[in-house]
Amino acid sequence: MSFHSGFVCILGRPNAGKSTLLNALVGEKLAIISPKPQTTRNRILGIINVPKQKGREAGQIVLIDTPGVATPGVHRSGSSLGRKMMSEVRQALEGCELILMIVDAKKKWDRDDAFVLDLAKQAGTPVFLLLNKIDLLADKSKLLPLIAQFQTLHDFKEIVPISALKKKGLDELLSCVLKALPNGPRYFPEDQITDQPVRFMAAELIREHVLMQTHEEVPHAVSVLIEQFEESPRLVRIAAVIYCERDGQKAILLGKGGQMLKKIGTAARLDIEKMVGTKVFLELFVKIKAGWRDSRTFVEELDWRRQLQQIGGPPDPES
Numbered sequence: 001m002s003f004h005s006g007f008v009c010i011l012g013r014p015n016a017g018k019s020t021l022l023n024a025l026v027g028e029k030l031a032i033i034s035p036k037p038q039t040t041r042n043r044i045l046g047i048i049n050v051p052k053q054k055g056r057e058a059g060q061i062v063l064i065d066t067p068g069v070a071t072p073g074v075h076r077s078g079s080s081l082g083r084k085m086m087s088e089v090r091q092a093l094e095g096c097e098l099i100l101m102i103v104d105a106k107k108k109w110d111r112d113d114a115f116v117l118d119l120a121k122q123a124g125t126p127v128f129l130l131l132n133k134i135d136l137l138a139d140k141s142k143l144l145p146l147i148a149q150f151q152t153l154h155d156f157k158e159i160v161p162i163s164a165l166k167k168k169g170l171d172e173l174l175s176c177v178l179k180a181l182p183n184g185p186r187y188f189p190e191d192q193i194t195d196q197p198v199r200f201m202a203a204e205l206i207r208e209h210v211l212m213q214t215h216e217e218v219p220h221a222v223s224v225l226i227e228q229f230e231e232s233p234r235l236v237r238i239a240a241v242i243y244c245e246r247d248g249q250k251a252i253l254l255g256k257g258g259q260m261l262k263k264i265g266t267a268a269r270l271d272i273e274k275m276v277g278t279k280v281f282l283e284l285f286v287k288i289k290a291g292w293r294d295s296r297t298f299v300e301e302l303d304w305r306r307q308l309q310q311i312g313g314p315p316d317p318e319s
Ligand SMILES: Nc1nc2c(ncn2[C@@H]2O[C@H](COP(=O)(O)OP(=O)(O)OP(=O)(O)O)[C@@H](O)[C@H]2O)c(=O)[nH]1
Pocket: 012, 013, 014, 015, 016, 017, 018, 019, 020, 021, 032, 033, 034, 035, 036, 037, 038, 039, 040, 041, 066, 067, 068, 069, 132, 133, 134, 135, 136, 162, 163, 164, 165, 166
């Protein structure tokens, strides 16, 4: 019996729906979602084990969600954070067997999409084009001309209309992906769905609620670091710091009489409890770290892969 497997990179501009697709395909919330661009900052693995079905071989798809690709010069792409996000995208592209380039079917193709396509072309890897958000297309007859138009841009291996949000077209997509992957091993144990540590996912859930509750520059100026994470059978104790860059942002995050921080904390605690399956005691602090997005050292501190590497020994000088 043949077994298909491989690494599949989800690539696209900010807000195209990459993380929504990852969660929908894996069937678990692995990545945070928000209507604000540049929500995802790290590459996120999602592992799917596909059982053998009629007309479909068994296999394992290792999806990699990536930060939204920003065209140089926009979205502070030159900051340390921006550079780090692009390096996460490049690492995901390296060595993957297939690229799922995702675009918003409602939006006109522009230079940001062209920049993403160039990246995919440079990788020299087969590309599927996913036309996402088709639930927003009132007139579905527009899809065929749209597909014909996209066919002129690149020799896409497949063009698949989907709705990541409404979970439309995903079964067909999975079958196409599996077919496109080579025969290979099971890379991860069958019960593993991600490589992210729980404490990092907890930090992300806190950041998701900051993204939901705040506006303009605040969400982009926020990062979350877990300072304490103690697990016991019936309770997880977490202390986390929400970093922002300025006094005004801190005031917004605290809110009148601390109301905003309380709201973020309660909502995040409920989500973390759902994830860990026990009660959670969550303490949140807000601190200012001026210009952290331009600090390479601090941006590296936010990278859990790097943190693990440091615990395990000195970092590889090549990385
Ligand atoms: N209507 C509709 N909305 C969608 C669909 N997929 C994603 N969205 C919405 O698009 C917004 C962005 O979704 P994300 O999954 O966070 O997008 P992303 O590409 O991961 O964005 P970044 O991490 O910022 O690069 C959210 O408000 C989603 O709910 C879809 O199929 N239909």
